[in-house]
Amino acid sequence: MKHTNKALVLGTNYYIGLAICRSLGKKGIHVVSVNHKRKNFYGRSRYIKEALIAPHFQDEEKAYLEFLLAYGRNQDEKPVLFPSADPYVEFIDKYFYELKEYYLFPMDRKGLLTDLMDKTTLVEYAKKYNIRVPETLDIGEENLYDKVMDQIGYPLLLKPADSPSFVERYRQKAFTVESERELKKLLSMTQRDGHKVFIQRIIPGPEKNNYNFDAYVDRNGRLAYYTTEQKIRQWPNNIGASTVADQRWIQEAADFAIPFIEALNYRGFIEMEMKKDEKSGNIYLIEINVRFVNFTQLHVAIGMDTPYLHYLDSTGQDIGSKIINYDTGKRWRYLWEDIPAMRGYVRSGQMTRExxxxxxxxxxxxxxxxxxxxxxxxxxxxxxxxxxxxxxxFRGR
Known part of the structure; x- marks a missing residue:
């Protein structure tokens, strides 16, 4: 395999970026990390050959763009870009054509990445392709609170259209709302802070009813690699990110996800999160991720090495194919957040210590x-x- 193109990993201050660096570095690829603060490094991996400090990608957006373009201009071959978090995906999509001139990445059209990340736009895509989503209300609806009672009920979820800025502000992916009074308070707060939000029904069922379909779509539009996972625990409980997940083949999850992903004309790695309603047995789309995810190290371990596939596909090389439609017996865990997750489940009575x-x-x-x-x-x-x-x-906290 040809490994002469460098790999530029945007953000290595979290374990996702670390997994990308390790995957590529082990193949002899020249890995370059790009961060805005040295102290934000998730430890210095031995697989990082260059550690660059750039302007802040949001606070100094134009300077960050020029930093990347200047680096790209000075390379003999175009480096491959790797976004480790949602804001980097938004940045790449915003400056799609400028970055394409000096960098390689799989997506071949501007706009789709942002559309899939935006929860309200995603709902429109889902309806277009007859994909089931939880009952949803726009906060601008007339007689909103009456419709909430009639169509959704409490508790419910208050979710952001733009997850990255919401998570950065509130440190969680959504709010669980127990009453009309609480809903009014949260709507006032989010509107004051400038966040676009919507209301959605909570799909009933335990954490294990949360499924993921993870796939790599090659440059020919082929679902070359895919598998499924099942969440075991997450933090915050019920609405957060996975802390423990199993690779497990779930046929009904794959049957639900494949037609939608094939219809999108997407390129690169994609993850579809869904949940099965324990009462109706129906599966619902929860969200789409279009960047490398928590389970990246798990993907490497099961033979679906998504960072390497991204690299090979971006540089025009054959990636082969592998459908992991069986149980590998491997489980991924993020221990640091799993500790409070376990405590939370015990306190709420959702799980016992045993x-x-x-x-x-x-x-x-x-x-x-x-x-x-x-x-x-x-x-x-x-x-x-x-x-x-x-x-x-020592500070008394």
Missing amino acids: EIIEENKHPNIVPSTWAWDDPVPGIVFVFKHFVDRVFRI
Whole structure:
């Protein structure tokens, strides 16, 4: 395989970026990390050959763009861009044509990435292709609170159209709302802060009713790789990001996801999150991710190496195909957030201590951060959080 193009990883201050660096570095690819602060590094991986400090991608957007363009101009071959978080995807889509001149990435048309990330636009796409989504209300509806009672009921979810800015502001993906009074308060707050939000029904069912369909669509539009996962725990409980997930083949999830993804004319890695209603048995679309996800290290472990597929496909090389329509027995875990997640489930009565202890006996764990061949990031992560905790204690927090 040809590995002469550099790989530019946008954001390595989280374990997703770390997984990308490790995947590519092990293949002998020249990995370049791009961050805006040194202290935000998720530990310095041995697989990073260049560690660049750029202007802030949001606060200094134009300067960040010029930084990337200047770097690209000075390369003999176009580097491959790797977004590790939603804001980087938004940035790439916004400056699609400027970046395409000096960089490689799979998507071949501007706008679709942003459309799929925007929750309100995603609902429109889903309706167009007859994909089931939870009952949804726009906050501008007449007689809104009457419609909430008639069509959705409490508790409900208040969700953002633009997840990255919402999560950055409130540190969670959505609000669970228990009453009309609480809804009015949260609507006032989000409108004041300039966030576009909408109301959605909560799909009933345990965490294990949350499924993911993860796929890589090659430059010919072929679903070359795909598999499914099942969430075990997440943080915050019920509405957060996975802290434990199994690779497990779920045929009904694949049957639900494949027609929609094929209809999108998408290119690159894509993840479709969904949930099965425990009462009706119907599966509903929850959201689409168009960047590398929490389970990237799991994908590498099961033979669906999404960062490497992204690299090969972007550089015009054959990626082959592999459909993982069987159980590999591998489980991914992010221990740091799984600790409060476990406590939360016990407090709420959703899980017992005995159930959690039994789940934790799983023999084949893929950790989010620790790696024996690249230990520094894990050590730095633990040390950083230990120091932060000590400071909080001394400050009386």
